[in-house]
Amino acid sequence: MKKTLIVIGAGLESIPVLKKAVDMGLHVVAVDANPQAPGFTYAHESIIGCVYTPEKSVAALTEWSQKGGKPHGVICAAVDAPGTVAAVADHFRLTAVSAETARLATDKKAMKDRFAERGIPIPWYQEIFSADELIRILDERRETLVIKPVDSRGARGVLRLVYGSPDMPDSVWAFECAQKESPTGRVMVEKHLDGPQISTEGFVVNGQPFCPGFSDRNYEFLDRFAPNIIENGGDLPSFLPQDVQAAVKKLSGQAAIALGIKNSMFKGDMVVHGDKPYVIEMAARLSGGYFCSHEIPWNTGVDFVGSAIRLALGETPAAAEMTPSFQKGVAQRYLFPDPGKVIAIEGVNKAHKMNGISMVEIRTAVGETISPATSHPARAGVIMSRAQTREEAIEQAEAAVAAIKIITE
Template sequence: MQRCVLFVGGGLETLPGLELAKAMGLAVAVSDGNPAAPGLALADHPLVASTYDPAATVTAARALAGRRPIDGVLCLAVDVPHTVAAVAEALGLPGIGAQAARLAMDKLAMKARLAARGLPVPFFAPVPDVPALLAIVARRGRDLVLKPVDSRGARGVQRLARLDDLGAAFAEALRHSPTGRVMVEQFLGGPQLSTESLVVEGVAVTPGFSDRNYEYLDRFAPFIIENGGELPTRLPPDTVAAVADLVDRAARALGIGRGVVKGDIVIHQGEPFVIELAARLSGGYFCSHEIPRSTGVDLLGAAIRQCLGEAVPAAELAPRLARGVAQRWLFADPGVVTAVEGLAAARAVPGVFHLELRAGPGDVVAPINCHPARLGVVMAEADTREGAVAAAEAAVATIAVKTRPLGPAGAPHG
């Protein structure tokens, strides 16, 4: 019988993982609370259970395990390590454990643990209410970031220096927290990195370093929206080594002795600081598309094998290439999409290997206030980083998503 891997989450960005697992000769189970999730249609064993409901997912996984063995469990492009840990514990599978998963999902607890272990993190504090927020701003100024303690995808994340109504900002952050908790942290200027590592025998090995692009901070203020990323990183080797060491120490501090860790790191005044560390495979096609094309490392395949209990040699994660890969997200003015132009020309730009538009005529484009609201993505590769950036930006420039404004009550004009 084929070995079976369970992916918790079946969204669009999970599909490359499902396809790779099938190509590896594995049976694929997928759990998702949305019966129309694309991953369920691709799965050999679809399970309808919310990714954010560990008990429901465990129940569904146990039912499947009663019919055929499940050999491994992981998540890709959805931040649910607590659900993955619950399934792993219930079925006796390799995993990171409930405590590490809890720390990885709770930004406040994560920061507290990292700070207690002496790791560099921005100033942070819980914000129980608006008066507490006003008091923190009075002491530390407005160059702060307000965020939900336990949400993802930049939902509710706002830079206070870019807005006036702190009460409204608090309400926005609060409504995105499942547990009703809000925190604040210092905004640290400097280059930001996405990293992706596999923890092998207790050591985080990091083949993935992507420079994050934030050219639209003014356009989407006060929300902090990433516009893309670029590999290889432009940072010097000693800084890259310092980042890799910090990610390793952060994973150890959170008790993650195996599995994937995805880091959000800022280089502030020449020193790396941890913004967040997630215990999951990344979204945005970082692990499935960018890292292998840039470095030659099959991080996604290695993570799948590791979750099945296989040993992954650290040497297998050493980059063998340094090709340029660039990603740029697509945006449009809010309103109803009336036309989409230039897709064929964009796909024809030399170097473009992935173009995805998530809206078409008749769809409503909401104001951009978080990463899931982005309209689509273009990815390109070249021998150099600069060539990849030029190709991705040339493709974006050919695409026009035309909209007409909504009426006062949210209905289309016309």
């Protein structure tokens, strides 16, 4: 009898996880609120349930189970929904993060509080309740701050406030921008630590952390999209010295354990500031952006999603399965056309045929409207390349981006 895996989320970036589960011989049940979710095509069964409202997904899956369905594991894919995973796991007695860990991983203030309690290095931070409070803190600290919603995702409402810059946005506008993206209307600020930023991704297995995922984050467009903080992909392997990488990986594992992650995965946003690693945020889920499904396997040989699924099923992957066997070049870049109505898309076939290009994904079409890029969902497409070295991969990805023209008016 096939084991059944529930996958919370059936959007575009969930598809590799759904396909992997099917390839592993599992019966796959996908849950999403969108009846036309593209991932439903790849699942054996589709359940309509809001991935960000645990009780709705639990209710829908309970009804499904009463008709004979029996789950053996649950996982979320490319959605920040550990709370729903925890609720489903608790209801069906499956292996996953606890409700408390899910809460800590999605409430950035609670997360920072936990890290502070456990001695995990983090930037200075504070919850704020008004624009006047933001003005006071800026005047007192006189340094670059980041303002963000306490409980949102995808860089929505996240702004960099460069103290003393003539381009710094109005504090009332900045506070309201962050607040409107918070489901609970909560806002926080933290010190902006300059230095290389890194995405890490790994597992905690029986108390032992493994961190095969390590990508240098690309923020070349900070000025272009200011005050919004928009990432433009990343590069692997890292340019950082091995001892610094080891320190970042060690801290990622410590932070995951501090959140209560035991037999599950973690995804860290890290920064190296003054030669010391700090945690910006830590998620208790698989990453989006094809990091877990494409970049890590291409870079290291680790079947990251396969190991994550096995953990969700209550199995224990061998250490060797979670340990890199090589370091090859991978680069990812996004497409940011000018805002406006799309009147033509050119060069896609040319980019597909270019040396080393492993993915060209266009997320818009002629006739659609491109909005100004204020968060990660605004990206109009993604390019990914593979090579023997990091430098070759970057060159290939940037050449493919240059070949594609999304023309707007």
